[in-house]
Amino acid sequence: xxxxxxxxxxxxxxxxxxxxxxxxxxxxxxxxxxxxxxxxxxxxxxxxxxxxxxxxxxxxxxxxxxxxxxxxxxxxxxxxxxxxxxxxxxxxxxxxxxxxxxxxxxxxxxxxxxxxxxxxxxxxxxxxxxxxxxxxxxxxxxxxxxxxxxxxxxxxxxxxxxxxxxxxxxxxxxxxxxxxxxxxxxxxxxxxxxxxxxxxxxxxxxxxxxxxxxxxxxxxxxxxxxxxxxxxxxxxxxxx
Amino acid sequence: xxxxxxxxxxxxxxxxxxxxxxxxxxxxxxxxxxxxxxxxxxxxxxxxxxxxxxxxxxxxxxxxxx
Numbered sequence: 001x002x003x004x005x006x007x008x009x010x011x012x013x014x015x016x017x018x019x020x021x022x023x024x025x026x027x028x029x030x031x032x033x034x035x036x037x038x039x040x041x042x043x044x045x046x047x048x049x050x051x052x053x054x055x056x057x058x059x060x061x062x063x064x065x066x067x068x069x070x071x072x073x074x075x076x077x078x079x080x081x082x083x084x085x086x087x088x089x090x091x092x093x094x095x096x097x098x099x100x101x102x103x104x105x106x107x108x109x110x111x112x113x114x115x116x117x118x119x120x121x122x123x124x125x126x127x128x129x130x131x132x133x134x135x136x137x138x139x140x141x142x143x144x145x146x147x148x149x150x151x152x153x154x155x156x157x158x159x160x161x162x163x164x165x166x167x168x169x170x171x172x173x174x175x176x177x178x179x180x181x182x183x184x185x186x187x188x189x190x191x192x193x194x195x196x197x198x199x200x201x202x203x204x205x206x207x208x209x210x211x212x213x214x215x216x217x218x219x220x221x222x223x224x225x226x227x228x229x230x231x232x233x234x235x236x237x238x239x240x
Numbered sequence: 241x242x243x244x245x246x247x248x249x250x251x252x253x254x255x256x257x258x259x260x261x262x263x264x265x266x267x268x269x270x271x272x273x274x275x276x277x278x279x280x281x282x283x284x285x286x287x288x289x290x291x292x293x294x295x296x297x298x299x300x301x302x303x304x305x306x
Contacts, residue, residue, distance in 0.1 A: 047287070050285075050287050050288070050291075052282070052287055052288050052291030052292065052295075053287070053291065055291065055295065056291055056294065056295065059295065059298055063298070063302070068301075068302070071298065071301050071302070071305070074301075075294070075298060078290075078291075078294050082287045082290060082291055085286070085287060086285070086287040089286075089287075131304070136303070136304055137304070137305065137306045138306070139306065141304045141305065141306075142301075142304070142305040142306045144304075145297075145300040145301055145304050145305045146301070146305065148300070149296075149297030149300055149301065150297075152293055152296070152297065153290060153293045153294055153297060156283075156289050156290060156292075156293040157286070157289075157290055159286070159289070160283075160289075164280060166284075170273045170277060170278070170281055171271035171272065171273060173271060173272075174261075174265070174270070174271050174272030174273050175273060175278070177261055177272060178261055178272075178273070178275070178278055181254060181257035181258055181261060182258075184254060184257075185251070185254030185255075185257075185258075188247075188250040188251065188254060189251075192247050204244055205242070205243040205244050205247070206243060206244075206247050207244065207247055207248070209251065210302070210303070212248070212251075213303070217303060217304075223304070226303065227300075227304070230296075230299060230300050230303075233296065234293075234296050234297075237279060237283070237292060237293055237296055238293070240276070240279045240280045240283045240289075240292075
């Protein structure tokens with residue numbers, strides 16, 4: 001990722017491990033947080049400018065009313081945490097764009113290239129076969145999903161696994177075209193959900209994507225296939 | 241055409257739109273970013289990065305977890 005000069009965020013990353021004791025070890029500006037309740041509220045409100053936070057809040061809401069309140073609460077916690085984190089950064093760097101997630105050191109990229117792709121592929125297949133052998137909504141399947149999800153999010157939290165070119169600004173018209181298609185797809189799914197007899201009762205006339213995939217996910221091979229695709233997509237995202 | 245087929249046609253249309261935009265982005269000189277470019281841009285910040293990955297994790301939770 002090409003950037004001109006390192007900002008406080010970069011210095012913070014480069015000095016990782018030196019500031020665990022607090023603010024006195026050369027990275028003071030990166031660890032100062034609004035201490036008073038008013039400051040925290042201001043930080044959270046500033047973080048609401050981030051579109052991802054609103055997307056997660058929408059997911060939390062619709063997950064909760066669809067009969068999965070625990071998932072909804074988890075998403076809500078993440079959304080509020082991200083809003084607070086983004087707001088804190090925005091307050092720390094007023095007028096500037098939110099800090100870019102730093103790429104990891106080059107030696108990690110070199111090490112990762114050495115890591116055999118076939119090994120990752122095999123691990124993904126083994127995971128999909130093992131997790132897919134359990135029935136849906138069982139505790140083993142739940143543990144497998146939560147475990148891998150946590151690992152991937154933690155990997156992503158520390159930045160990209162390798163540096164990527166910035167790419168500059170995206171074309172506005174083309175980006176809008178993507179937004180129209182993606183939002184239309186989400187609204188279509190939402191309309192199907194809201195036209196069910198109830199939010200927890202499937203409808204043949206207005207099937208959601210979950211309803212349409214139920215026959216496939218009822219079989220072990222189907223679950224393995226979808227789980228492998230899910231794992232592959234997760235790795236694709238980690239690589240971004 | 242009943243409601244069931246209309247609903248499915250809507251999903252097919254959305255997927256077709258995604259495929260079309262991706263093809264335009266990667267096979268032509270049209271000023272359209274690829275889906276990968278969109279993800280890369282969305283994941284430049286830590287908030288975007290973690291948000292997208294959590295949304296990915298939610299998909300797994302939604303379809304498989306209790």
